[in-house]
Amino acid sequence: MDGPHSTRRGDGSEPTFLGTPPAPGQRPDELLLQVAKGDQDAFAALYDHIAAPVLGIVRSVLRDPAQSEEVAQEVLVEVWRTAARFRPDKGGALAWVLTIAHRRAVDRVRSAQAATDREHKAALLEQTPAYDEVSEAVDRRLEREHVRRCLQALTQMQRESVVLAYYRGLTYREVAELLAVPLGTVKARMRDGLIRMRDCLGVTA
């Protein structure tokens, strides 16, 4: 179902092998360091690690398939272009790439939505939370199962704060307005939610 993508990795330290493990020495961090030196083969190998989650998070935020693919391609080219800026000590290659992907998707949404802000928010409230779709589409995938379980272990407000910000691309101010809670509460729920997710997923930086 996912073509050439035989593995899924989380933070790089705790791989979840669902198929053939990648060749030794081909971890995303090492590949990205090679890419920074202009290695196009390393980029092709890195692509196999990152293309699906990049497209996934962009699509989660943007929804429109054609636009998502366009933004995902821009993100992948940006990874190539700016690879030399990657610092391995700041959360790993995947975190670096996916931060770019999320930011570009959000940039696209925010530039388009300024005019219709209020309607947009009203529509968001009526939408099914994204993690349900995520879990429905991919129940069989261990990684998604794991993330879904951890999301379910959050309090409702932690979960809504995390999901609306990350999967929907809202700012914490927008989340606060949407959930009708004070800004400080949302900031705290996002942080608490990520602490719980981090521990539940066994993430180490």
Added chain:
Amino acid sequence: MTAADLHMLAGAYALGALDEDERHAFEAHLADCESCAVEVAEFLATSARLAFAASQPPPAAMKQQVLARIAEVRQEPPKVELPAPRPPAPVSRVRRGARFALAASIAAAVGLGGVAAWQYERAQDAHQQAQQAQAQTAEIAAVLSAPDAHAVVGSVGGAGQGTSATLVSSRSQNRAVFLTPGLPQLPTGKTYQLWFNDAGVMRPAGLVAPGAADQTILLKGPIGPASGMGITVEPSGGSLHPTTAPIALMPFAAT
């Protein structure tokens, strides 16, 4: 906003839920806060897992398209840490490249010898630096030479150690430039921060290095509804909202 308040933004930051100004303020804070950096690295790795859970197999053709595109894209060189403070921008180019219609008094008061608008940004590669310098220099020149440029001279800081500053604004350019021969030194860990005064609500407009001589600073962001500018002393890296009383408030035009 205090460092503790900024710390609380770590979650929102890792979820991509800060707007641009807040993100820059937080990243500036991050550079000086080791415990934050560890937490943020873990949070970013956690949000990456959220992205993985949303993975969508891309169309098969996309890989070839992307590989074809990157073959034609030049890679940026790495960031290089340069000794701070940053060297002044090329002055001769400023003088040749722009005709300043600005009152001679301003030029005399501050000179253009110290165009150093990027004192506080991390050093980046020389190529990008030069491009930024040119872009900022052009924007500063556009404000200073705008037909509707207004200059207001004020004093900053207490008696005895105070200094003068000039605020030049242009409604047509919707930008403002802050010029000072140098603000007084501050204790380590403190910086000056500029704010737009939106009818009493302060909007971040950039940082000024204490003690640095001859500064010409393009205020970050448009003037918008602001009627003037304020300066406060903030923790290094700046704050999202003023945490101290302003040491100076300057209107954009004398009333």
